[in-house]
Amino acid sequence: MTVNAPVAAGTEAVREQAPGHKKQLSEGARAERRLGWLLCAPAVIVMLAVTAYPVIYAIWLSLERYNLELPQDVKFVGLANYGAVLSSPYWWQALWVTVLITVISVAITLVLGMLLALVMHRTLFGRGTVRTAALIPYGIVTVAAAYGWFYAWTPGQGYLSAAFNEAAPLTAQFQAIGVIILAEIWKTTPFMGLLLLAGLSLVPEDLQKAAMVDGATGWQRFTKITVPLMKPAILVAVLFRTLDSFRIFDNIFILTQGNNGTESVSILGWDNLFNALNLGIGSTIAILIFICVVIIAAVFIKGFGTAAPGTDIDKR
C-alpha cells in the first residue's frame, strides 16, 4: 500500500489543474482527457513505484546509520554519511575513474560511430551485411562480451595477451582502464553509429551535390554541411552515451571486480551494499550518483542547447 501513496499524490496534482479549464471543455474533449489519463495511468504507476518511491526511500536511508550486520544500531545521523563519503578518497578515486572512462570512451565512440554511420550510409554494396554485423555487439549480453575480453587479455590463455607479448593489462590500473574502455567502445559504437545514421539520412543529398559542384572537398562537405545539420542528432547521441557510460558497471564487474584502482562509482556503491552490507553509505553513494547524472543532463541541455528529447513530441 505504501508503494502506491506517491502515485496517488502525483495523479491528484495533475487532476487539480483541470477544474480551471473545465467550463470551456466540451463533453468530447473531457472524455478524451479522461481516456488519456486512464491509458497512461498503469505505466505511470509502475514507473513511479519502481523509481520515485525507492529514490525517496534511498534519500531517507542515506540519512541513517544502517548496517545490515548491526540491525540494532539503526540511527538517524543527518548528513553524516554524506560527510563520510565526500571526505573519503575512495569516492573521489571512483569518480575520477568513472569520468575518465566516460570521457575517453564517449569521445572515441563518437568518432568511430560517425565512421560506422558513414560506412553504413555510403557503402556501395553489402549494406545489409555491415548492418547485421554491427548489430551483434549492440545486442550481445555485456557480461558475455566482458568475459570474452577478460579471457582474451589473460596471459597464457588469451590471443590478445599473446599478441602483445604475454601482456597482463588487467593487473595494472591504467592498462586495465584501457581494456575496460576498449570493451565499452566495442559494445556501444554500433548504437552510436545507428543513431548517427538516422541523423545522416536527414542531410539532403542535393546540398552535398551543390557543394561538390562548387568545388568543396569531401572533408569540407563533412565539416560544413553534414556535421552542422546533424548537430541535434549528435548531441542527443552523445548525451545518452555519456549518461549510459557514467553508470558503467557490467564490464568493470567482470573484467577487474573494481580491483587495481578501477572502481567506478556504480561499483563502489554496489560494494558498499553487498560486501559491506552498509545500506546507509550505499544509499548515500546512490544519491550522489543520481545528483551527478542530473548535473550532466543539465549541463548538456543548458550548455549545448540540446533539445530535450521528447520535447518535439509535444509540438507535433
Place this chain on the structure above:
Amino acid sequence: MTAVTAPPTTATTKTATTRGRTTTTPRQKVTWGGINFVVVALALIPVLWMVSLSFKTPTAILDPSFVPAQWTWGNYTQILQTSTFVRPLINSIGIGLIATLISVVLASMAAYAVARLRFPGKAVLIGMSLLIAMFPIIALVTPLFAIERSLGLFNTWPGLIIPYVAFGLPLGIYTLSAFFREIPWELEKAAKMDGATPFQAFTKVIAPLAAPGMVTTAILVFLACWNEFLLAISLTSTTAARTAPASLAYLSGSSQFTIPTGPIAAAAVVITIPIIIFVLFFQRRIVAGLTSGAVKG
C-alpha cells in the same frame, strides 16, 4: 537504456544514397569491400573468440591460439546438465517474456495517448520516462533491495519483472509513440463515425495496425531484459530467480579445481545465440526501432 527522438526515416536512407551513383569503378568496389570487411571483422572477432573458447578442451584452454587445436562439445554438455545454468536460463526466458509482454501492453496504451490524445500532463509523462530511461540503476539497487526484502519479493520472478517493466516502459513509450504517429488515423475516425467508442476504435482498428511497431518494441525490450545484469545480481540470491547473465559468475569447472573458462564461454555463447537469431531475423525492425523513438538496453 537511453531514448532518442530522431524521425523514423531510415527506410529512405537506402534509396537516397544509391540513387545517382550507378557507375562504380572496380577500384571503388575494392575499397568499399575492404572497409566493409574491416567493420564486419571488428564486430565478429570477439564473438568468434568466445565460440572458439567454448569448444576448447580443458587443456587446450591454456593455449592462446584463436582456433582450438582439439574441439569438444564437453563444455556445452556440462553446463546444460547443471541446474546452475539451466534454471537461470529458464528464468531469463520467463522473466524476459513476461516483462516484455507487460511493458508492451502498458506502453502501447500510454503511447496511444501521447500520440493521439490531448490531455494535460503529457509533457510530465514524457519528461518522466526520459528521466527513467537515463536513470543510474545503481541508485535504485539499494532501496529496491531493502524494499523487496521487506515485501518478500527478493529473489522471486516478480521481484525482477516489476523493475524490468518499469525500465522497459520508457523505451516502449518512445518507440511506440513514434510508430503510432505513422498510422493512418482516418481509419479511427471512420470507425468512430460508425459508432465505435474511442476504446473500441483503439482495440478493433488501431491495435492491429500498430502490431508491427509493437513487435519491434517487444524485441528491443526483450533484448534489454535479456542483457540486464546489475539488478539481476542484486535482487536474487539463488537460482530461484537468478537470470542467465547473472549465473555466469557462479559456474564451476569440470572439477572443483578447474578454472571454469570453458563452461563460462559456452554459457556466454548460449545466451548470445538468441541475440544473433533476433538480429538476423529482425534486423530492419531493430534498426527502425532504434532510430525512431529509440533506445539501448
